[in-house]
Amino acid sequence: DIRSRESVIAVADAAGLSMSDFTAVLDDPTSLREIGEDHESAVAIGVFGTPTFVFENGTSAFLKMFTPPEDEAMGAFNDFMGIASGRKYFGELKRPQPPWPRDARD
Structure with a gap:
């Protein structure tokens, strides 16, 4: 289930990402806001x-x-x-x- 934290971390680990860096970003509340802003900008241009x-x-x-x-x-x-x-x-x-x-x- 890609909605679970454990699944997301497992995918990041399998991709070879730095787990300390990845979990720091994952746990930073501004990350979700920034991703949302990027998504809205992308939708606006199709x-x-x-x-x-x-x-x-x-x-x-x-x-x-x-x-x-x-x-x-x-x-x-x-x-x-x-x-x-x-x-x-x-x-x-x-x-x-x-x-x-x-x-x-x-």
């Missing part, structure tokens, strides 16, 4: 998943992808940036599933 990129021109975009081969990574990033930040009229691009996306991973 964030619904990770990663969501927020651009200086006020647009935002969620990106679901596999990690591209290293020699294609910069080109893939530049393509994404060109569409997501420069073209406000693109609302959604979705590939039919399953499988998603066909032949994306070898």
